[in-house]
Amino acid sequence: MAAEAKVKSIFLYPIKSCRGISVSEAPLSSTGFRWDRQWVVVNAKGRACTQRVDPKLALVEVELPKDAFSIGWKPNMSSYLVIRAPGMDELKVSLCNPPQICDGVSVWEWSGSALDEGAEAAKWFTDYLGKPSRLVRFNEELEIRPVDSDYAPGFRVMFSDGYPFLLVSQGSLDTLNELLKEPVPINRFRPNLLVDGCEPFIEDLWKEIKIGNFLFNGVKLCARCKVPTINQENALSSSEPTETLVKFRSGKVLHPNRKGKGQVYFGHNMVCHDLHDGSEKMIKIGDPVYVISMFLSYDDTAT
Incomplete structure (x- = not known):
């Protein structure tokens, strides 16, 4: 053939609606490429923020460790998602799952719990978008979001x-x-x-x-x-x-x-x-x- x-x-x-990463190879997972849309910024009501309402998200750059795209790679305590945007200090978010669970997160028709990335990330996105915001990570252990x-x-x-x-x-x-x-x-x-x-x-x-x-x-x-x-x-x-x-x-x-x-x-x-x-x-x-x-x-x- x-x-x-x-x-x-x-x-x-x-991060949903933020700038993408171009890679030479990427591992597949049951939800798509590994790391794809694993995080989302939510507003005070827990609803997903996207470029449709917040176009400034287009300017948010993200960086993952180079080894994060290797088969079988696991994060350790020194593994970070690095986030940058114009006029903002660099934000580092640990890739080890945060302990806090945030309920009432919604993306379109789906709602459920997510993992809250904490106060520093919340302040960073709140300052950047000019409205109360939090960064949350998909809760793979407890949640399933079917297509x-x-x-x-x-x-x-x-x-x-x-x-x-x-x-x-x-x-x-x-x-x-x-x-x-x-x-x-x-x-x-x-x-x-x-x-x-x-x-x-x-x-x-x-x-x-x-x-x-x-x-x-x-x-x-x-x-x-x-x-x-x-x-x-x-x-x-x-x-x-x-x-x-x-x-x-x-x-x-x-x-x-x-x-x-x-x-x-x-x-x-x-x-x-x-x-x-x-x-x-x-x-x-x-x-x-x-x-x-x-x-x-x-x-x-x-x-």
Whole structure:
């Protein structure tokens, strides 16, 4: 079987809605890439803060130990998540689980407990966002956050919006940028996997693929919110690229006889089937992407 594409970039986002990390390889876990959306900033009511309301989160950079992406790595007392933002002192958060449990944390439809990262982190984000905030970590020992069972029963995530993986192709980004007055980088769309070598938007129709030796299913096209309109370098928003995407990537254009006509789609949400035995596996830049089966048309894809 010939490869249809290859992995060009791997991204993960340790703190939901904050800046991502680009890595050459990343271990897979049952909730997606290890470390992906393991933390979230919450407001005084325990609700997740995102760039939709707090675009300044785009400027929050995070750093993990280099060894944190190795198979079998475990944190010790000198292992930290380092957090930086303009005008703020550096914040170090221990990767050893904090003892405090915070109840009433909610991300969209889900609510449960989380691990509170403490007063110093709370003050840092409160000062930065200008409103009472706390940094919490997903409570893996006590909580399970399932994805929508209508699309991918049996799968789960931490604080991701919906699904364990988001895949986009370089061809899709290039085609969009040819239509824009000012090209946008891939960080506007916050994918986990950027693949190259395939036709633009063909990833929309990937029903079943293998990346390296791991089996993935495309479960739902990604309907975009306002985040792609936020410049990830300065946190300023504009009408693009959504204004252009509406013209050729809306539900009205892609599947005019179905619901979701007002949505705009870019990227394909995916799940990986080879992660339920509890052992970690690795995906690397350069891994081949093999297409096993495809949807016949956009009318067959889930949106």
